[in-house]
Amino acid sequence: MVLKKSSVILCSAFLFVAWNALLLLYLWGRPPIGRLGEGGGAEPGGQEEWGLSRDRAGHSNLAEEMIRLADEVEIQLDTQKKLLKQIESHRAVWAQQKTPGPNLNKPTIPILVIACDRVTVKRSLDKLIQYRPSAELFPIIVSQDCGHSETARVIGSYGNQVTHIRQPDLSDIRVRPEHRKFQGYYKISRHYRWALNQVFNTFSQSTVVIVEDDLEVAPDFFEYFRALYPILRSDASLWCVSAWNDNGRDALVDSSRAKLLYRTDFFPGLGWMLLKELWEELEPKWPSAFWDDWMRQPEQRKDRSCIRPEISRTITFGRKGVSLGQFFDQYLRYIKLNTEFVPFTKQNLSYLLKEHYDETFVREVYSATLVKMEDLQKGGALRSPGPYRVQYSSRDSFKVFARNLGVMDDLKSGVPRTGYRGVVSFHHRGRRVFLAPPEGWTHYDVSWS
Numbered sequence: 421m422v423l424k425k426s427s428v429i430l431c432s433a434f435l436f437v438a439w440n441a442l443l444l445l446y447l448w449g450r451p452p453i454g455r456l457g458e459g460g461g462a463e464p465g466g467q468e469e470w471g472l473s474r475d476r477a478g479h480s481n482l483a484e485e486m487i488r489l490a491d492e493v494e495i496q497l498d499t500q501k502k503l504l505k506q507i508e509s510h511r512a513v514w515a516q517q518k519t520p521g522p523n524l525n526k527p528t529i530p531i532l533v534i535a536c537d538r539v540t541v542k543r544s545l546d547k548l549i550q551y552r553p554s555a556e557l558f559p560i561i562v563s564q565d566c567g568h569s570e571t572a573r574v575i576g577s578y579g580n581q582v583t584h585i586r587q588p589d590l591s592d593i594r595v596r597p598e599h600r601k602f603q604g605y606y607k608i609s610r611h612y613r614w615a616l617n618q619v620f621n622t623f624s625q626s627t628v629v630i631v632e633d634d635l636e637v638a639p640d641f642f643e644y645f646r647a648l649y650p651i652l653r654s655d656a657s658l659w660c661v662s663a664w665n666d667n668g669r670d671a672l673v674d675s676s677r678a679k680l681l682y683r684t685d686f687f688p689g690l691g692w693m694l695l696k697e698l699w700e701e702l703e704p705k706w707p708s709a710f711w712d713d714w715m716r717q718p719e720q721r722k723d724r725s726c727i728r729p730e731i732s733r734t735i736t737f738g739r740k741g742v743s744l745g746q747f748f749d750q751y752l753r754y755i756k757l758n759t760e761f762v763p764f765t766k767q768n769l770s771y772l773l774k775e776h777y778d779e780t781f782v783r784e785v786y787s788a789t790l791v792k793m794e795d796l797q798k799g800g801a802l803r804s805p806g807p808y809r810v811q812y813s814s815r816d817s818f819k820v821f822a823r824n825l826g827v828m829d830d831l832k833s834g835v836p837r838t839g840y841r842g843v844v845s846f847h848h849r850g851r852r853v854f855l856a857p858p859e860g861w862t863h864y865d866v867s868w869s
């Protein structure tokens with residue numbers, strides 16, 4: 421792959437030089453200015469024409485010809501500039517291949533921005549570029565579907581700060597009639613597959629963080645992923661690191677603990693990192709639509725977990741999504757974006773490895789005082805600062821408690837949002853609360869939805 425990529429660069433460079441040489445030869449080979457015919461601006465065809473035009477050519481032609489030539493040169497220069505830019509922008513992504521294999525200390529972590537027809541991708545890109553500590557370590561690849569020219573122009577305006585790639589297949593996807601309204605989901609899934617193949621196969625990266633065009637990132641977004649990359653690499657029971665807390669609303673998080681991180685069995689998405697190995701596993705069976713819920717199925721998840729923060733490192737600002745309008749108004753718009761920079765790379769994050777985490781987590785949850793839902797809601801009756809535990813034992817009691825406490829009440833393949841071993845951890849009126857199944861949890865009930 422390394423060889424292949426460098427030969428592509430060489431080839432581009434050769435073409436570039438050859439093009440210049442040709443242009444130069446062409447310009448030298450032209451007859452002196454003023455001889456060229458005024459015959460419709462066509463290029464001189466041969467000596468006879470030159471001879472013919474010699475007599476007709478007067479001094480009045482000189483200025484005209486100069487302008488024409490200048491225009492031509494400008495066009496050529498423009499073409500060359502574009503070529504150079506293209507080579508330049510791809511170089512950043514290719515550069516990593518000089519050091520093959522994952523480097524745990526200074527890994528290259530490309531950011532893949534999934535874009536379509538929202539010009540507000542500008543807000544995502546502005547923040548990414550503003551907070552990015554290094555363009556070499558975090559090359560930004562914007563993959564655009566939908567062929568929307570206005571959005572393409574916005575992406576193009578970032579020049580070589582980002583690499584702009586375009587999903588080539590803009591055709592409609594044949595779906596069964598009752599799924600016609602879901603066409604958008606099919607296209608998203610097709611785009612993800614194409615874009616991830618680009619990242620891992622064309623650009624030969626070993627990991628990637630996926631961001632959508634309606635996500636705004638926090639100041640320590642890059643720090644977070646860089647610190648967690650070695651954790652993800654070294655724990656086979658992890659399959660992603662996400663910047664998102666599904667229960668990340670202001671009232672539900674402890675804003676004094678920006679450094680707090682968790683494991684979760686619920687795939688959060690919305691700004692998440694995966695490794696190439698996972699993509700190689702998922703790609704052959706990648707679904708034609710609804711890829712995120714597909715990932716939440718046991719056949720894909722295989723009991724693996726993700727890391728997620730207490731306070732989100734992304735928020736979503738778009739409501740013109742495929743169908744997120746209502747969901748956005750009810751929940752997403754209230755998610756709190758972290759503002760305090762946490763130096764994660766300077767911290768010991770090994771506590772997140774399963775071998776350390778599970779025992780501590782279970783002990784913490786089940787040593788918390790068990791209380792009734794009503795006590796928690798009254799609040800006054802509870803003296804200690806917590807933490808407290810509320811127990812659910814059925815799908816229905818989970819839903820009722822979740823709704824009453826203001827946390828997300830949906831389950832996917834039996835897993836509650838943000839849940840780990842069935843436990844949902846959140847803040848309630850200034851106290852830590854665990855909404856938890858009875859002690860001795862062993863597995864999820866896939867029929868709970």
Ligand SMILES: *[C@@H]1O[C@H](CO)[C@@H](O)[C@H](O)[C@H]1NC(C)=O
Pocket residue numbers: 768769770771772776
């Ligand atoms: C990091 O934390 C783990 C436990 O979470 C501990 O076993 C290890 O010794 C710590 N490493 C350092 C360098 O402090």
